[in-house]
Amino acid sequence: MELLECRLAIDDLDSFVADLGEIGDRHGVTIQAFDSRYVADRRHLERAVELADRAIERDENVARDRAVEILLYAAGRRQIDRALEMGVSEGGDRAVVLVDGGSDEDETTALEAVEKLDAFVERESTLETQDPETLCEFFDITDAERTATDTSLSALVRERVALLEVEK
Template identity: 35%
Template structure:
């Protein structure tokens, strides 16, 4: 199983047809492709943690979603409910995006090439101050928490929320 991340910016004119094209691309390459809003991602560790927890839940049969991509979104979003997990998903307009591609190596490579051709590549995954408002809102991080630990701990607070997805049922 190979996992690759493709990051950059994109303009999505209409979401539903775009998601249809992503689904067709995933089927064509026999891979899972999950897109997330990179402005709500607090770095590589956040993404890796969500992927590991989602894969583990699928293996253990404790998953809520029947689709690995949606299960990854549940963890990445810090939300237990599938409907709420889409809050970290793709949206119409200009956005920073992170695609998670999972499958056999040769298949993943083909999908990554196709995805890379449709986005403007840039490093949008690392946490930065420009993401603070989106992340604080997404993960319901309180002013009291920030006062106690400081803004530099936001990525750690996000990891805590990812871990709590399993606990808060």
């Protein structure tokens, strides 16, 4: 799995998503773009990929498309409409683009193609800082839950991702 932390300026979301799909198909990889405000850290996305792949292997997936299944797990939700809130939108976004599958070379080549899209503005570190309020609100993590444990916010988000598997 490779991640591209960046800034995007998307004029037409449908066209951008189609471009990602074409790049993925051409390089034999899965590509999903996330609004970085909703990504706790790299391990959050690694866990989402792992659980999505397990659901697909067991024929328990909700989405037909692997990228959408990864999005569902990353968002900790079974409803696609609610999970889409975690995706990028039109306008300017700090983003994380996930590329997974094929070989390391396929992933790298696909990332390079993403950087050539009109919507790509620049590489920018987007996972170094978290907005705890946004993450807690999106993943329904309460103040009481945070004070009851000394675990990190990232670990609590990964717990929500894992709970999706249990709640099926």
